Amino acid sequence: MKILWVDDHELLCVALSEYLQTHASELSATPIDVTPVFTLARALEEVNKTPSPDLVFLDLNLDDENRGAATLEHFQAGNPSKVPVVVCTGLTPGNDQEVEILRMCMRDYAARGILLKGGAHKKMFIGLSRILGGELWIPEEVLLRFARSTPAPSASRNEHHLGLSPREWDVGRCIARGLSGKQIARELNVTEGHVRQVSCVIYDKLRVRNRVEAALRVNAELGGGSGPDKGSS
Incomplete structure (x- = not known):
């Protein structure tokens, strides 16, 4: 499985990519190859290569021009192969405005799931495993906020x-x-x-x-x- 991990925090991006590859046998039945990239422009280059990635993890705040749901909108506009995209974000379900951004990503821009950077590591590990198994994954606390709002x-x-x-x-x-x-x-x-x-x-x-x-x-x-x-x- 070829994965593209997109985050402008380079150390975090590389660390998460290495973690995913190190724990590949625990997370997926197939080998995992992760490419870390740090800008939206580079991500769009990678997603249009042949063969394209099988899955993309995308941070929503990459630079001054690509923030929030607009980042996913711009990426999906340049994703002709419709490679599945999972939002990996520092947004929190305790903030009404940020919950609406997450809802937009799922409803309007076809995100395949949500991972919270600030969430519990165990939950993130479970989410990664479910996503790599082909499931749509949203943390319970986000789902509850979707319902309450x-x-x-x-x-x-x-x-x-x-x-x-x-x-x-x-x-x-x-x-x-x-x-x-x-x-x-x-x-x-x-x-x-x-x-x-x-x-x-x-x-x-x-x-x-x-x-x-x-x-x-x-x-x-x-x-x-x-x-x-x-x-x-």
């Missing part, structure tokens, strides 16, 4: 959203809030087995692979977003 829907809009039945929609909204199967069962007064069955139906109807992708679809619907498919692609 989404306006509540009116009762008349709850039914048959995204093709889900009222009961499936109830479970879907709980998934979007980051609740576990046990917590959902307790809140809806059903069994955990029922929650698992309904969750599988939801994944099938929404054409998603896991809880994170389902949560993104439901959150986009709750917010009235114009492109929920982009957030889960």
Whole structure:
């Protein structure tokens, strides 16, 4: 697997690249080759080479002109092969404005996941492993902020959203809030087995692979977003 790691903090970029290669056997079933680059211009050169990278980790603040979601927008405009991009950022889920930047990256610019530089190392390691395994990954604290900052829907809009039945929609909204199967069962007064069955139906109807992708679809619907498919692609 060929990976491009883009960060203007050169020491950090090189250190993360070396860490990824050193722990490749723990993170991925295939060998990993990581190329660290420090500017957006160089990243665009690399992503257009043949063969192109299989995955890109992109910092959002590279220089004075490329900051926030605009960095991902500029990169995706020069990414004709649609190489998957994971946002690796120092933004924090405790800041409303920064949460909206992360939401834009997922919803509008097709990010394949989020890694927080300031998060716990163990969580980042888990996220790396899931991403390298082909999953979409968003830290739980970010997902919870996505749910909390989404306006509540009116009762008349709850039914048959995204093709889900009222009961499936109830479970879907709980998934979007980051609740576990046990917590959902307790809140809806059903069994955990029922929650698992309904969750599988939801994944099938929404054409998603896991809880994170389902949560993104439901959150986009709750917010009235114009492109929920982009957030889960």
